[in-house]
Amino acid sequence: MTGEVSDVTADVTKELTRFQRYTQGLVDNALNAGTKVIIVIILFFIGRYVIRFIRRLVRKSLEKSKVDNGNINFIDATVKVILYILLIGLLAGYFGVETASIVAVLGSAGLTIGLAFQGSLSNFAGGMLILLTKPFKMGDYVVVSGVGAEGTVDDIGMFYTRLKTVDNRSIVVPNSVVSNTTLTNVTFYDVRKLEVIVGVSYKSDIDKVKRVLSELLDKESFVVHDKEKQIFVNELNSSSVDIGMRFFVKKSEYWASKWQILEDIKKEFDDQDIEIPYNQLDVHMDGPATDSSLRSE
Structure with missing residues (x-):
C-alpha cells in the first residue's frame, strides 16, 4: 500500500513539474513577444521620424533646385510610400519573417492590386509622365x-490633378x-496676345x-510695346465695319x-465722334406704292 502511494505521489510530482515548466515557458514566450512588440513599436516611431527627416531633406533639395511645387508634392508622396513599405518590411523581418517571404508576398499582393486597380496605376504612371515632361506647373x-x-x-x-x-x-482630373490628351497651357509664356x-x-x-x-x-x-501691334479691318458686316486689334499683354x-x-x-x-452702330436694317422702296398694289398684296 505504501508503495502505491509513493508511486502516485511521484506521478503527481512529475506532472506538477511538467506543468510548471510549461507555464514558465508560456510566461517566457509572452515576455519575449511583449518585449519584441515594444521594441517594434519603438522602432516604428524611430523609423517614422527618420522618414520625416528624409522627406524634409528631399523637399529642401528640390526647392533649392527650383522644382515646381506640384512636382515636389508628387515626389514627396512617392518617397513616403516607398520608405514606409521598406520600414514595414524591416519590422516584419525582426519578427523572424524571411525577406524572401516578404518579397513573395509583396509580389503577389502587387499583382493582385495591379489587376484590381489598373485605373489608379495608369493615373500614377500619368503622374510620372507629368513630372518628367513638365507640360505645366502649379499656377x-x-x-x-x-x-x-x-x-x-x-x-x-500622385493620381489626380486638381x-x-x-x-x-x-x-x-x-x-x-x-x-x-491634348492639353493647352494658356499661361505657358510670360505674355499673351490679346x-x-x-x-x-x-x-x-x-x-x-x-x-x-x-x-x-x-x-x-x-x-x-516691344511686341508687334496690329490694327486691321477684320470683316465687313451687315451693320458695321469690324476693326481688329492684336497686341501683347502680361x-x-x-x-x-x-x-x-x-x-x-x-x-x-465718343470723344472723336466715331459711331459704334447697333444692328439695323435699311429698307429701300424703288417707287411710290399705290393703293391698288397695297390692296392686292
Missing part, C-alpha cells in the same frame, strides 16, 4: 481637351487623362479709326487689360 491655366475641363492648376497629386476654375470651383474686335459705322473714316486706335494703344500702360493682366481697353475704346470713340 498655370490649362485647358484639357476631351473632358472640357479648364482652370488654374491647384495641385498635382484645377481651380474662375468661379472658384474645384475640378479633379485623372492624371492618365491629362497625360494622354485680340479685340470693335465695329464702326460704314460712314466712319477707316484711316481715322485706325489712327485713333493706334494712338490709344501707344498710351496704354498694360500693352507690351499673362497675369490678360482679363484686366481686355476690360480696360474696351472701356477706353468707347470713351475715345
Whole structure:
C-alpha cells in the first residue's frame, strides 16, 4: 500500500513539474513577444521620424533646385510610400519573417492590386509622365481637351490633378487623362496676345479709326510695346465695319487689360465722334406704292 502511494505521489510530482515548466515557458514566450512588440513599436516611431527627416531633406533639395511645387508634392508622396513599405518590411523581418517571404508576398499582393486597380496605376504612371515632361506647373491655366475641363492648376497629386476654375470651383482630373490628351497651357509664356474686335459705322473714316486706335494703344500702360501691334479691318458686316486689334499683354493682366481697353475704346470713340452702330436694317422702296398694289398684296 505504501508503495502505491509513493508511486502516485511521484506521478503527481512529475506532472506538477511538467506543468510548471510549461507555464514558465508560456510566461517566457509572452515576455519575449511583449518585449519584441515594444521594441517594434519603438522602432516604428524611430523609423517614422527618420522618414520625416528624409522627406524634409528631399523637399529642401528640390526647392533649392527650383522644382515646381506640384512636382515636389508628387515626389514627396512617392518617397513616403516607398520608405514606409521598406520600414514595414524591416519590422516584419525582426519578427523572424524571411525577406524572401516578404518579397513573395509583396509580389503577389502587387499583382493582385495591379489587376484590381489598373485605373489608379495608369493615373500614377500619368503622374510620372507629368513630372518628367513638365507640360505645366502649379499656377498655370490649362485647358484639357476631351473632358472640357479648364482652370488654374491647384495641385498635382500622385493620381489626380486638381484645377481651380474662375468661379472658384474645384475640378479633379485623372492624371492618365491629362497625360494622354491634348492639353493647352494658356499661361505657358510670360505674355499673351490679346485680340479685340470693335465695329464702326460704314460712314466712319477707316484711316481715322485706325489712327485713333493706334494712338490709344501707344498710351496704354498694360500693352507690351516691344511686341508687334496690329490694327486691321477684320470683316465687313451687315451693320458695321469690324476693326481688329492684336497686341501683347502680361499673362497675369490678360482679363484686366481686355476690360480696360474696351472701356477706353468707347470713351475715345465718343470723344472723336466715331459711331459704334447697333444692328439695323435699311429698307429701300424703288417707287411710290399705290393703293391698288397695297390692296392686292
